[in-house]
Amino acid sequence: MGTVVSKQGVLGKKHIRMLEKIRESLEKLNEKMEIIIELQKHGGREIQPLPETPLDVMTLLSMPDHLRKTAMTVCRLGRATAEEVAQQTHRARAVESAYLNQLVIMGYLKKERKGRKAYFYVEKENQG
Amino acid sequence: MGKVIAVHSYKGGTGKTILSINLAAALVKHGKKVCLMDLDFRAPSLSTLLKVEKADYWLNDYLNGICGIDKVLIDLTERIRDGGKLFVGLANPTTEAIRDISAKDRKWEMRALGRLLSLRNTLLNDKGFDYLVFDTSPGLQYSSINAIVSADLVIVASTLDKSDVEGTKRMLKELYDLFEKKTRIVTNKVLYGENIKSVKDVRSQMEELYGVPILGVIPCFCDVSRAKGTLIFVEDKPDHPFTKIMDEIATELEKMKV
Numbered sequence: 001m002g003t004v005v006s007k008q009g010v011l012g013k014k015h016i017r018m019l020e021k022i023r024e025s026l027e028k029l030n031e032k033m034e035i036i037i038e039l040q041k042h043g044g045r046e047i048q049p050l051p052e053t054p055l056d057v058m059t060l061l062s063m064p065d066h067l068r069k070t071a072m073t074v075c076r077l078g079r080a081t082a083e084e085v086a087q088q089t090h091r092a093r094a095v096e097s098a099y100l101n102q103l104v105i106m107g108y109l110k111k112e113r114k115g116r117k118a119y120f121y122v123e124k125e126n127q128g
Numbered sequence: 129m130g131k132v133i134a135v136h137s138y139k140g141g142t143g144k145t146i147l148s149i150n151l152a153a154a155l156v157k158h159g160k161k162v163c164l165m166d167l168d169f170r171a172p173s174l175s176t177l178l179k180v181e182k183a184d185y186w187l188n189d190y191l192n193g194i195c196g197i198d199k200v201l202i203d204l205t206e207r208i209r210d211g212g213k214l215f216v217g218l219a220n221p222t223t224e225a226i227r228d229i230s231a232k233d234r235k236w237e238m239r240a241l242g243r244l245l246s247l248r249n250t251l252l253n254d255k256g257f258d259y260l261v262f263d264t265s266p267g268l269q270y271s272s273i274n275a276i277v278s279a280d281l282v283i284v285a286s287t288l289d290k291s292d293v294e295g296t297k298r299m300l301k302e303l304y305d306l307f308e309k310k311t312r313i314v315t316n317k318v319l320y321g322e323n324i325k326s327v328k329d330v331r332s333q334m335e336e337l338y339g340v341p342i343l344g345v346i347p348c349f350c351d352v353s354r355a356k357g358t359l360i361f362v363e364d365k366p367d368h369p370f371t372k373i374m375d376e377i378a379t380e381l382e383k384m385k386v
């Protein structure tokens with residue numbers, strides 16, 4: 001009996017790992033789709049993100065409300081995942097992910113992958 | 129955790145500086161650890177009014193990334209008898225410094241916002257401050273909007289002057305609301321007369337007009353004007369009606385959850 005249980009346990013773990021991999025791949029795919037959709041909205045010509053643009057308060061003021069909320073949250077947190085932003089804004093993770101990627105394309109945020117997580121932050125490399 | 133209060137206004141001369149100083153002093157009197165900061169880099173006042181002419185480092189230096197915030201803060205606890213602690217951060221009042229900060233670009237302003245936000249964390253979380261009070265420049269100045277974005281609460285000082293009232297109304301909709309800031313109005317320099325007979329009148333009229341709560345109504349006091357800013361009324365004139373109003377505002381702030 002004991003061996004059967006442990007075998008099932010091993011199988012279970014394998015399954016979970018596989019499902020996690022699928023989820024990961026789907027998330028990556030989803031992000032790519034969001035970027036493609038965004039680029040299409042901009043005429044599909046610009047393949048590269050816009051050059052880095054400072055995210056200062058005047059820029060924040062002139063942004064559409066939904067993006068400002070996301071951008072402000074990243075400013076406050078310094079560096080955050082879509083999940084962490086979603087917790088603050090009380091909007092869905094997928095929604096925040098779309099907005100964050102849009103802000104990256106607009107040149108306001110930077111994105112960095114660490115393992116399975118994508119972090120978004122305001123570029124401050126020249127900060128003294 | 130502590131709170132950050134930005135004192136702002138549409139026009140100049142509405143009483144931001146005098147309110148900032150006395151509000152900080154009133155909170156100290158209530159036993160709080162308070163840091164008062166001069167973020168009016170266009171027209172710095174606190175160094176003169178608090179008679180601290182020499183500072184090793186200014187807030188300008190902190191925002192420029194030249195030093196940490198602990199180098200800037202000056203302990204003025206002795207200025208207030210009995211209470212908590214008072215620290216100040218000063219803006220450099222020299223013409224050269226004002227010119228320098230007026231010429232900064234968007235990228236610098238963005239980093240200044242980052243440094244203000246991190247100052248907030250350092251002082252509230254690590255140094256145990258209960259309140260940071262930001263005195264700001266009037267209107268849509270970069271440094272003021274940075275201060276507003278970094279604050280938990282914006283106190284808007286407004287007189288009953290028509291242009292001031294209209295400007296304040298616009299800022300409520302087009303500035304504070306956009307950043308989802310909790311906002312309170314202090315109506316200052318009130319002269320009673322025909323249409324305005326009491327504090328209650330002002331409160332109801334202004335609340336109706338602005339659609340946000342009125343935190344305080346302060347009459348125009350000749351004593352305040354005569355003192356030329358050299359007195360901290362809350363400390364130096366404990367029985368003055370101005371002091372009483374500031375004490376009530378401080379009490380109200382302590383009750384507020386931000």
Ligand SMILES: Nc1ncnc2c1ncn2[C@@H]1O[C@H](COP(=O)(O)OP(=O)(O)O)[C@@H](O)[C@H]1O
Pocket residue numbers: 137139140141142143144145146147285316317318346347348349350352353356357
């Ligand atoms: N309630 C008041 N009664 C009389 N004078 C006042 C009152 N509030 C402010 N003042 C005076 O108005 C002037 C401007 O005040 P200040 O605090 O420097 O305004 P701001 O910082 O908004 O430019 C100062 O001379 C100050 O003493």
Ligand SMILES: [Mg+2]
Pocket residue numbers: 144145146168173263264
């Ligand atoms: Mg002032």
